[in-house]
Structures are given as structure tokens and as C-alpha cells.
Amino acid sequence: MKRRQVLAAxxxxxxxxxxxxxxxxAMHYAAPERFGRPDIASDEGGLWALMxxxxxxxxxxxxxxxxEKLKNYVQDIACRxxxxxxxxxxxxxxxxxxxxxxxxPNGMMQVWTGLLLRMENEAQLAAVLGHEIGHYLQRHSxxxxxxxxxxxxxxxxxxxxxxxxxxxxIAVAASAYAYGREHEHEADRIGAVLxxxxxxxxxxxxxxxxxxxxxxxxxxxxxxxxxxPLFASHPAPPERRDILGQxxxxxxxxxxxxxxxxxHVAAHLDEWLQDEVKRxxxxxxxxxxxxxxxxxxAPGLMSYYxxxxxRLRAEPGDQDLALADYRLAAQMxxxxxxxxxxxxxxxxxxxxxxxxxxxxxxxxxxxxxxxxAAFIQSYLAELGS
Amino acid sequence: MxxxxxxxxxxxxxxxxxxxxxxxxxHTIGERxxxxxxxxxxxxxxxxxxxxxxxxxxxxxxDELLIYSGIKDGQMMHAEGSAGGKQQNFVFRSTMQTExxxxxxxxxxxxxxxxxxxxxxxxxxxxxxxxxxxEYEHIRKVxxxxxxxxxxxxxxxxxxxxxxxxxxxxxxxPRHRAQVEAMAKAAVIR
Numbered sequence: 001m002k003r004r005q006v007l008a009a010x011x012x013x014x015x016x017x018x019x020x021x022x023x024x025x026a027m028h029y030a031a032p033e034r035f036g037r038p039d040i041a042s043d044e045g046g047l048w049a050l051m052x053x054x055x056x057x058x059x060x061x062x063x064x065x066x067x068e069k070l071k072n073y074v075q076d077i078a079c080r081x082x083x084x085x086x087x088x089x090x091x092x093x094x095x096x097x098x099x100x101x102x103x104x105p106n107g108m109m110q111v112w113t114g115l116l117l118r119m120e121n122e123a124q125l126a127a128v129l130g131h132e133i134g135h136y137l138q139r140h141s142x143x144x145x146x147x148x149x150x151x152x153x154x155x156x157x158x159x160x161x162x163x164x165x166x167x168x169x170i171a172v173a174a175s176a177y178a179y180g181r182e183h184e185h186e187a188d189r190i191g192a193v194l195x196x197x198x199x200x201x202x203x204x205x206x207x208x209x210x211x212x213x214x215x216x217x218x219x220x221x222x223x224x225x226x227x228x229p230l231f232a233s234h235p236a237p238p239e240r241r242d243i244l245g246q247x248x249x250x251x252x253x254x255x256x257x258x259x260x261x262x263x264h265v266a267a268h269l270d271e272w273l274q275d276e277v278k279r280x281x282x283x284x285x286x287x288x289x290x291x292x293x294x295x296x297x298a299p300g301l302m303s304y305y306x307x308x309x310x311r312l313r314a315e316p317g318d319q320d321l322a323l324a325d326y327r328l329a330a331q332m333x334x335x336x337x338x339x340x341x342x343x344x345x346x347x348x349x350x351x352x353x354x355x356x357x358x359x360x361x362x363x364x365x366x367x368x369x370x371x372x373a374a375f376i377q378s379y380l381a382e383l384g385s
Numbered sequence: 386m387x388x389x390x391x392x393x394x395x396x397x398x399x400x401x402x403x404x405x406x407x408x409x410x411x412h413t414i415g416e417r418x419x420x421x422x423x424x425x426x427x428x429x430x431x432x433x434x435x436x437x438x439x440x441x442x443x444x445x446x447x448d449e450l451l452i453y454s455g456i457k458d459g460q461m462m463h464a465e466g467s468a469g470g471k472q473q474n475f476v477f478r479s480t481m482q483t484e485x486x487x488x489x490x491x492x493x494x495x496x497x498x499x500x501x502x503x504x505x506x507x508x509x510x511x512x513x514x515x516x517x518x519x520e521y522e523h524i525r526k527v528x529x530x531x532x533x534x535x536x537x538x539x540x541x542x543x544x545x546x547x548x549x550x551x552x553x554x555x556x557x558x559p560r561h562r563a564q565v566e567a568m569a570k571a572a573v574i575r
Contacts, residue, residue, distance in 0.1 A: 062500075375506045375517065
């Protein structure tokens, strides 16, 4: 057996043992009492003060979603998971099209919209929030801080904060207290317990990582650890998915909350999908959107945006795929107006002028004040209409 | 591009970047784009900024005029790796329709996860060629500043020419918008 095979077998064995151990221990977690504010002169107090400063700026950030209904919905989920720690958890939904969530030691929790776009139901969101609350309850960031400090790198971390000093750069701050693999496994286990106690289906936790794994793998030539920021310091998704699957087997039952989740995020999907498409990560976007179409989540809007991805990727055959998706979206009840614009754009390029004119006209009927209305009018003039 | 701001500040502080004053009058950008300016601009030069030229009126972290001159088919719209290699590289194709060009520019300007919202797209004669003009809102991720922007562009002989200007919405954009509009109006593609 080659050395690599031996190492792989060893890793698999360790993962399996860890999973069994985690499954057996999972039910016995006792959360600590609520944390008091640490002494400002202590290292933990300094970290809290730093995060307080970040949070003050975050409150004013134009990137924070001002939808109180959605915010309260996510806050309520965090409260169900955090139980007696609920009063200390403050949720901020941040418009950033990447899969990420973080929780600072002072109770500030950030959830990025790219993560919300990728969830299929409330239980999946609870899995991520529960994981972050697990870090918080175990004060992993403080342990991490002390670890960094012991390596004489804390000064560099502080200088990093000082240099950036920007509200929107909390991801940088998050990476400064990035956790090790043991912390991640522990947070996964605690998150699963919290999910179970709150009445969620723990099996959805494994699906989060499986879905993300598929998406990241769709990006040619990149391993998960090289792409999503959340993976940089986290255990590999396959390992994580497998361990969470085994933990879930020990805690069956629970609800998924498909309808509630979809109802709450529906008003933002258009904006989040726009942001997703602008990333230009077409393979990832196709994997994500196709998965959501398959799950029956907003099929009209999702089909339109998959068409947009094909149109902008512009590889051979993509025009036809885009047109098929635009037509699909246009046939849905309450179709998005932009689907007709998409039909017009592709048909114009393909010389199908009659259908192009129909598409453009329908688009302008449905969205007369669209930002590109003047440009579409020029196309209609060019097509002799 | 905004992802570069902290890096640029460090580069300037380290003396790796240069600032050159662009006086009123005519200037040729690249080989084929001529612009006339009324008033002085600062032309920033630093490693990794090409193929755009970056000009500013108020300073590096405030307003930004991006000038693209003669971008060829297959050419990248920003310096490779300038955003840490984690974002998509946007490449110009001479076969792109106007909407795809504007979408590409949106992608370039939101590579750092800044928020970009197109508010207007219309036909525009730029540099003597049939082109486009667009307006947008922009929330810069690095400092959460809300910007307004305006862009102009045209494709000629398979090459892209564009001017894009953005600045904080409350003071600086209204202050310099007319100058940029005049610059675009007088631009000539040779």
C-alpha cells in the first residue's frame, strides 16, 4: 500500500472514530451560564472592546439589511438555539454574496446573504447558527486569541485591525480568530445538540456541507479549502458532512421549516441572486441555482438567473441554454419581467427578430421604468419596431 | 478595484506608487483615446493597476476615474491577482453585447464584494462611436462608503474604450460629475 493510501485510510479511520465518539457524546452537552463582561484590562476584555468597536460601525453600515422582519426571524432562530444566552446574541444580516457566518465573543453575530441564498430551509440555517453559537459558548475565540498571543503574533493582529479599521472588514477580524479543527468539530457537535433541542432535523446539518461541497467542486481545479473563506480554517467538507451525518443518526426527528424559510427570504432573493451572478463564478452559481430549482425554490426567478449565468458565461451552446431558461421563467405564473428581456437579447443575437421584438416589448410593458429601458428602446428601433 | 485601496495606501506610504499631475488640455490615453480636461487631475501609477489608468481629483481613497483604452479581445480587465486571486477574472471579448460589457464592468467593480446597482443604461455616442452610458450606485465594501458613478464606453475595431467615474454620493460626485460628463463628450477614439 502506498504511503498516501495509508494516510488516507488513517484519516478515514480517525474521522469514523471521531464521528462515533461525537455521536455518543452529543446528547450530553451542558451550556455554560451567561457570560459577564470581562475586565477591560484582561486579554478577553480587550477582545470584547475590539468587537464592540466593530459592532458600533456595523450598526451604521449600509451593507446591513434593514428588513426587521427577516432580521427578527433569524434572531428568533438564534434565540431558540442559544436558549438562556439569547439576550446576549445580536444578529446582523450583511449583504455579501459569500457563504459565511461568524459570532464574536461579545455576542455580535454576522450572517452573510450569500449564506442565506444557499440555505434550503430553516433547519439548515439553524445548523450554521448553532455551529457559531457553539464557538461562542465554548469561548473558542478567546482560546484562539491566547494561542496567537503565545506565538507573539497578537501585535500583528492588532495592527491589522488598526490598519483596516473598517466596518465592512469584519471578515478580516473573523479570520484573526479563525478556529482550529478541534474547535470546529466541537462547534459542529454542540450545534447539532442545540438544533436537536430546538426541534430541528439535525440531518439538515450534513446537507449544508454536502451542498456546499458540490458547489465548490463545480469550480474547476479548486479544492474547497482554496475557495470559500469559511473553509480556510475549517475541516474539509466531506469529513464534516460524514461526521454530522453520524451525529444526526443519534438524534433523529425534528422539523425542517421549508415553507417558513422560503417565505421570509422571498423578498430578497432577486437582489441576492443579482449579487451572486456578479461574482462571475459561473460554475458555482450554476450548481447553486440548479440545486435550488431542483428543490422547487422560486423556480421562475431561479430559472431566469440561471439563464443570466449562461448568457454571461457565453461558452458554446450557452445561448441556447440561456434562452431555454428565460422561456421557462417567462412561462411561470407571475414571471419576472427581465426574463422577457433575456429572450429579446438572445433572439436578437440569433437573428430571431420577431421573437426579440416580442420579448423586448413585453419587458417594457412589465417594467417601463427599468434602468435599461432607453437601451431596449434603441434595440426595438434597430429591429424596425 | 476598491479591494486595492488598502494595498494602494500601503504602496504609496512605502513609496511604491507615484502621482503625476494631469494639467488642463488634451491628453492621449494609450494609443487611440484622446481626452480633454478642464482642470487638473492626479494620475496615480502603482504596480498592478493596469490595464486601467486611474485618475483622482480628491485623493486615492475618495474618488476614482478609471480609463480603459484599447482593451483587446481576450484581455483581462484588471491586473491579475490584484484581488488576492480569490475572485473571478473578467475578460473582455470583442463579441460582447453592450449588456454583457456593462455586466463585466459591474463584476470588475464588485470583485471585492462591494455592492453595485445599475440605475440607468442608455445609448451614447462616445469617442465618435456608437456606445453606451450608464449610471450606478456603489457601496464600497472596504469602508462602507456609498458612492455614485457614471460610465461611458464604446467598442471600436474590436477594442474597448471606457471612462468610469465614482465618488462619494453626497459631496464629491456632484462636485465633479459635470467635468467627467464633459470629458466623455469630448473624447475621441482615433
